[in-house]
Amino acid sequence: MGLPVARRGPWQWIPQSEVTVNLHEYQGRVLFRAAGIPMPDGDVASTPSEAESIARRVGGTVVVKAQVHAGGRGKAGGVKLAKSPAEAAEAAEKILGMSIKGLIVQKVLVVPAAEIASEAYVGLIMDRASQRPVFMVSPAGGIDIEEVAAKTPDKISRLAVDPRYGLLPHQALGLAFFLYRDFAQARSAARIMEQLYQVFTTNGCSLAEINPLVTTPDGRVVALDAKVSIDDNELDRRPDLALLRDETAEEPSEVQARRANLTFIKLSGNVGCCVNGAGLAMATMDLVKYYGGEPANFLDIGGSSNPDKVVNALRIITSDSSVKAILFNIFGGITRTDDVANGIKTALSQFPVKVPIVVRLTGTNEAEAVKILQGIGMPALSDMDEAVRKVVALAKEAA
Amino acid sequence: MSIFVGRDTRLMVQGITGRDGSFHAKQMLEYGTTVVAGVTPGKGGQTFEGQVPVFNTVADAVRQTGANTSVIYVPPTGAAGAIFEAADAGIGLIVCITEGVPVMDMTRVLPYVRERGARLLGPNCPGLITPGESKVGIIPGNICLPGRVGLVSRSGTLTYEIVNHLTKHQIGQSTCVGIGGDPLNGTSFIDCLRAFQDDPGTDAIVMLGEIGGTDEQNAAIFVKEYVTKPVVGFIAGQTAPPGRRMGHAGAIISGSSGTAAEKIAAFETAGIAVMKRPIDVVPLVQARLK
Numbered sequence: 282m283g284l285p286v287a288r289r290g291p292w293q294w295i296p297q298s299e300v301t302v303n304l305h306e307y308q309g310r311v312l313f314r315a316a317g318i319p320m321p322d323g324d325v326a327s328t329p330s331e332a333e334s335i336a337r338r339v340g341g342t343v344v345v346k347a348q349v350h351a352g353g354r355g356k357a358g359g360v361k362l363a364k365s366p367a368e369a370a371e372a373a374e375k376i377l378g379m380s381i382k383g384l385i386v387q388k389v390l391v392v393p394a395a396e397i398a399s400e401a402y403v404g405l406i407m408d409r410a411s412q413r414p415v416f417m418v419s420p421a422g423g424i425d426i427e428e429v430a431a432k433t434p435d436k437i438s439r440l441a442v443d444p445r446y447g448l449l450p451h452q453a454l455g456l457a458f459f460l461y462r463d464f465a466q467a468r469s470a471a472r473i474m475e476q477l478y479q480v481f482t483t484n485g486c487s488l489a490e491i492n493p494l495v496t497t498p499d500g501r502v503v504a505l506d507a508k509v510s511i512d513d514n515e516l517d518r519r520p521d522l523a524l525l526r527d528e529t530a531e532e533p534s535e536v537q538a539r540r541a542n543l544t545f546i547k548l549s550g551n552v553g554c555c556v557n558g559a560g561l562a563m564a565t566m567d568l569v570k571y572y573g574g575e576p577a578n579f580l581d582i583g584g585s586s587n588p589d590k591v592v593n594a595l596r597i598i599t600s601d602s603s604v605k606a607i608l609f610n611i612f613g614g615i616t617r618t619d620d621v622a623n624g625i626k627t628a629l630s631q632f633p634v635k636v637p638i639v640v641r642l643t644g645t646n647e648a649e650a651v652k653i654l655q656g657i658g659m660p661a662l663s664d665m666d667e668a669v670r671k672v673v674a675l676a677k678e679a680a
Numbered sequence: 681m682s683i684f685v686g687r688d689t690r691l692m693v694q695g696i697t698g699r700d701g702s703f704h705a706k707q708m709l710e711y712g713t714t715v716v717a718g719v720t721p722g723k724g725g726q727t728f729e730g731q732v733p734v735f736n737t738v739a740d741a742v743r744q745t746g747a748n749t750s751v752i753y754v755p756p757t758g759a760a761g762a763i764f765e766a767a768d769a770g771i772g773l774i775v776c777i778t779e780g781v782p783v784m785d786m787t788r789v790l791p792y793v794r795e796r797g798a799r800l801l802g803p804n805c806p807g808l809i810t811p812g813e814s815k816v817g818i819i820p821g822n823i824c825l826p827g828r829v830g831l832v833s834r835s836g837t838l839t840y841e842i843v844n845h846l847t848k849h850q851i852g853q854s855t856c857v858g859i860g861g862d863p864l865n866g867t868s869f870i871d872c873l874r875a876f877q878d879d880p881g882t883d884a885i886v887m888l889g890e891i892g893g894t895d896e897q898n899a900a901i902f903v904k905e906y907v908t909k910p911v912v913g914f915i916a917g918q919t920a921p922p923g924r925r926m927g928h929a930g931a932i933i934s935g936s937s938g939t940a941a942e943k944i945a946a947f948e949t950a951g952i953a954v955m956k957r958p959i960d961v962v963p964l965v966q967a968r969l970k
Contacts, residue, residue: 407783409863409893412790444787485784514782518757548921559861560835560890563916568957570919579920584779584836612837612844614806614820615700644820644840665841666959 301487301510302526305348307390309507312484316476318491319469320504323392329370329377335391336369342394345372350530351382359386362394384530395505400493401460401470402426405477407487407512411441414481416448416474418456423493448478461496469502470494484522485515534597541593543582550575552676553598553607553636555591557582557616565610568665574673577604584615591624592631599634605679606637608672610665613644620646622653622661629657637675641668681881682810682855683830683872684773684799685749689814692717692747692771694738694754694762696728700777701753704818705732708751711821713814717741738762738769749773751807751816759803760785767796774866775816776802786864793866800866806836806858819843819856827852829965830876832869833888834861834895838916841958842888849962851969854882861890869899877907884910884968886961887952891917892938900946910968912961913952915943 307325314320322339325348326332336343347359354360359381361372369391379386400423408415419437421429429436438459442448450471457470473494481489490508497503516523528536538545544559552574556562559581566576578598582590598607611621621642628634641662642650651661662668691708695701696718706729709715717735718728724736735741738750750766752759752775759778766774774793781803793800801808807817812826823840825847833839839858846853854876859867869887876882885907889896896915903911918940947954953964
């Protein structure tokens with residue numbers, strides 16, 4: 282018997298942030314229920330009075346759970362038991378607005394407190410090694426699955442599903458019997474596996490996880506949690522899923538960057554970096570570090586050459602007050618270096634940039650780019666090492 | 681000599697009338713690639729740049745032109761369909777440049793392509809080039825030089841940076857292959873290492889990896905066991921914070937398997953010379969070509 286609390290799954294083993302949309306539990310529940318997975322009644326609330334009326338409707342003791350993308354909600358006080366609608370309102374009052382690992386709680390989920398006889402783990406993950414969705418199930422549910430993997434790996438069963446045929450009935454039953462001896466419970470669990478597989482494939486998930494999958498004292502099998510993350514690449518054809526992204530749960534500058542079609546990750550150093558291509562961007566950050574500097578960010582302007590992107594990139598980089606110098610590292614291929622130069626010129630005419638900028642560019646239309654930069658009195662370097670050494674020195678001077 | 685593409689390559693461009701497709705088809709023609717056909721449904725019968733016939737279907741293009749390689753520049757939601765079509769028509773090498781292909785689509789595409797005996801490169805890759813012979817994709821031709829160093833990479837522009845260093849120092853390349861940064865892709869480091877090992881035109885191999893996943897570690901084991909040619913390696917993302925993706929879906933640190941430190945250690949164990957900076961490729965390769 283125990284309270285359903287937030288638990289960590291293979292959550293951090295899979296791509297984070299931009300590559301996936303991480304759903305809140307209440308959003309995952311909607312997808313689970315649409316597929317028919319048995320879950321406790323309940324709903325999401327943004328105010329204490331909403332929480333109270335949900336508690337009144339579902340009746341009995343309820344659990345009020347903070348909806349944030351952070352593990353350890355329970356430990357942080359984000360999960361509370363309430364024996365009456367009034368207590369549910371009180372719990373919601375305490376949890377809403379609370380900060381858990383830097384994230385402000387804006388919604389709570391109110392669900393009936395389940396009686397638990399046993400807890401299991403069921404996860405479905407897109408696996409790059411087998412290039413297939415892989416089920417991972419364990420009768421040792423309710424705890425950190427990585428801990429199970431480390432300490433008692435024999436308590437985990439894995440199965441790669443051939444997406445052309447889907448999860449076959451005997452495979453689902455085989456996984457279910459790994460969790461339950463009782464045939465009725467195994468059959469229920471097998472059905473849930475099939476439904477979870479449906480959720481996974483129809484929504485383009487990178488992860489769909491139930492932790493815990495519980496049995497109740499009267500023998501039912503019920504999903505007490507719903508953790509779902511969706512492959513970003515699905516969103517173009519699934520605008521309904523794109524709406525589920527909670528931008529309040531992300532770093533504001535990263536949200537701003539995504540809207541401008543840039544990939545940006547804020548770091549703690551003082552050398553702002555603006556690069557085309559993810560691999561070169563990482564190599565640039567590494568070289569900044571190699572020459573004794575600290576990168577302030579990862580920023581990939583991508584392949585297309587659009588001066589507006591450069592303007593947006595500079596706006597985002599300069600909004601970080603810890604940035605003491607900025608490095609452009611552009612290797613023109615599809616990206617035209619003259620477009621980048623024009624972007625820098627436009628940006629400087631639109632808003633003041635108070636820190637020095639070092640530009641390294643080479644490749645497509647390099648001569649035109651150099652001319653444009655010379656026109657605004659900005660030298661252009663063609664060697665990456667020279668540019669990085671220079672920007673690191675400038676950042677050190679200013680610090 | 682070279683791997684995957686060369687003088688025998690007869691290239692078809694899927695999406696030849698689109699913005700990216702037409703731009704790069706022109707670049708490939710200018711480089712000297714044998715571009716024999718274009719495909720855009722509904723535009724069959726047109727002629728691209730006065731010399732390349734456009735067909736409605738890949739099957740028509742293959743029947744009438746003998747195309748044996750395809751490069752795909754179609755939008756993400758149509759990319760899987762384009763790969764299926766190319767594989768069905770008997771194309772041997774399918775290169776998918778498109779970025780943003782849903783991973784779920786790839787789970788169905790990959791076994792389909794394999795069963796038909798075709799090779800898929802990508803998606804989300806810059807393609808490949810055999811300098812002086814055939815350029816398939818978007819790698820700038822002017823930075824490459826014919827020669828005897830094989831290069832395989834998960835990145836795009838980082839590849840250009842390294843190739844540029846090699847060319848500036850008169851170190852030519854047999855073939856440069858960009859396998860792409862997506863978590864599920866058609867051609868792995870190991871596929872390319874095996875091909876370079878078997879290619880009499882390649883004397884040394886440069887391998888550019890990134891944080892995330894275990895492909896580089898597996899490649900290192902393969903190098904140790906099967907590759908007798910010298911290998912020089914690089915891992916991008918040594919300063920990346922854990923748990924964050926850096927642009928490529930593949931580039932995340934997944935638990936204990938995927939950090940730069942772990943990959944560099946795997947390289948060193950396999951006898952791969954590891955560059956600290958991109959420029960280090962020059963002395964490391966030079967020392968091994970002598």
